[in-house]
Structures are given as C-alpha cells and as structure tokens.
Amino acid sequence: MAGRRVENQRRQKYGTSSYVSGNTARKLAAAPQRRYEEYDIPKEVEITEEDRIAIRKKRKAIHRANRLNFLYTVGVSAIIITIFAICLQYLNVQSQVKTNSTAVTKLQSELNELTNSNDELELEINAGIDYEQIYNTAVNELGMVYPERDQVITYDAGVSEYVKQYHDIP
Template sequence: MATRRSHRTTEYRQMYVYGNTVRQPEAMPKRREEIRQPKRRVSSQVRKNRNRARQISPAYVIFFAIAAICAVFVCVQYLQLKAELQTRSENITALQEELSSLTEENDTAYHAAENSVNIQELRDKAINELGMVEPSAGQVIEYESPTSDYVKQYENIPKSGAIAQSADVSK
C-alpha cells in the first residue's frame, strides 16, 4: 500500500506544471484507416455472401413482423386473463364475506327461535288445550329415508285440512 501511495504522489507531482507554460500534448496515435496495409484480394463469391448477409430479406421481415404480432397478441391475452382473474377473485371475496354475514345472521335467528320456544310448555299446551294425544305403537309407521331430500305427494290434502281425526277430540 505504501508503495502505491508514493507512486501516486509522484505521478501527481509530475503532472503539476510550474510556471506559465503548459506541455504540448503528445502526438495522437494514427488511426487504423491511416495505417494502410496492403489490400487483400477478395473473391466475388465472398463479396456476394457478405452483401447478402448485410441485407435483410423480405421473408425475414415478414417472419419477424408475424412473430412480433403474435407476441403482442399473447401479451394482450395474458393481461386480459390476469385482469379477469383479479376481478373474479375480488368477486369471490365479496361473496364469501356476504355468505359469512348471512350465515352468522341465520345462526343468530335460529338460536333466538330455538331459545324462544319451550318444548315442554308447547307439549303441555298441545295435550291439555288442543286435545292432542301421543300416537300409539300401531299408528307410527317407520320407513327408510329415500335417497333424495323431498317427499312426493300422491293425493290431494282435503279442504278441511285434516287427513284423519281422532274419535276422542271434541269439536
């Protein structure tokens, strides 16, 4: 390191000019053009090949134009798909938030309805005030649940609304 510094300082000292005269710049080196070397003979076939290599043929221009158009088309399609994906993602997020709030409201309403009804009080009222009776063993028909969640109605419900009436119930 010390040798470098001393070398640098000596360079700077040599570059400083005392007095009012400035050194003349060194002669510029000659350019390659100015240095003439004997010309080599180039065959006409080599000259033709070089000229052909320098030129761009119309087929290459058309090929590159089509490739550029295809590249731009693919980029535009990509950006459109990306924008559509972003829009759908935002829509899904909004729908998920709506579903969450509706589920919460539904659960709240269900629990409120469930808590507002006293099953024992409802049973007592049905038996004592309305004259309902619990079914006997022969009146209950059990069946396997069908694969679907709906029931088909094969007969019309009577206008009176009662399909069967117990003999013990007074009108």
C-alpha cells in the same frame, strides 16, 4: 502560379470555371453513378456463353437472397406482432383474474356475514321456543295423546328425500 493551381483544383472539384454567366450559384458535379462490377460487362472483352450463364446465376442468386431477406423480415415482423398480441391478451386476462378475485373475496365476506347473521337468528328463534308450553297446550287444551304401539306404522323412505301422499294412511 499558386492562384492557377487553386483555380484548377476548383475546376476539378466543381467541374466548371469560377466565372458563372448570369448566376452566382455554383454547379456541383453530379454524384458518380455506382458501378457494380458483377453486373457490368466490359465492352472490350468478348464474353462467352459460359460467362453469361455465370453472370445470370449471380444475378439470380442476388435476387433470391434479396427475396429471402424480404421474406425473413416479413416473417420476423409477423412473429413480433403475434408475440405482442399474445402479451396484450395475457395482460388483459391477468387484469380480469385480479378483478374477479377481488369480487370473489368481497362476495365470500358477504356470505360469511349472512351465514353468521342467519345462525344468530336461528339460535334466537330456537331459544324462544318453550317446548313445555307446547306440550301442555297440545295435551290439555287440544286433547292430544301419544299413539299406542299398534297405531304406529313405519315405512322405508328409500332414496328419495320426500314422500308424496296419494291416499290417507290407515
């Protein structure tokens, strides 16, 4: 009796008897179809036009909700991709700023070295000038003299930083 009960349970579970002709593989029952009560219309019951309209509205609402879920997913994905792209650009700009700041620092130190070198060379040049010897050479060897008061002509240069001479000054 217990053996029959096990056999019956096995038949209910697998849908076949325990004996399989020509094959030892068991045939499992296929998964039952899902039933959506809101879509299924009982065959025995007469439906009115109002019920059909209500069912159509439910179907449209579900379809609309699924479409909105898809649009929401696409929108969120687009926003995430945009934020990711902006972050990548920000990191790229930060990298360029750091690179440029190190280059600027290097160039500033080079400029300071060149400025110091130029100042030292200018001091050496100015220290090497003997103004007394220039005066003696100009006066004694070349015969130069200081101008008289009536020989000096002054002029106003104006805004320009240089003067163009078109004729000899009298």
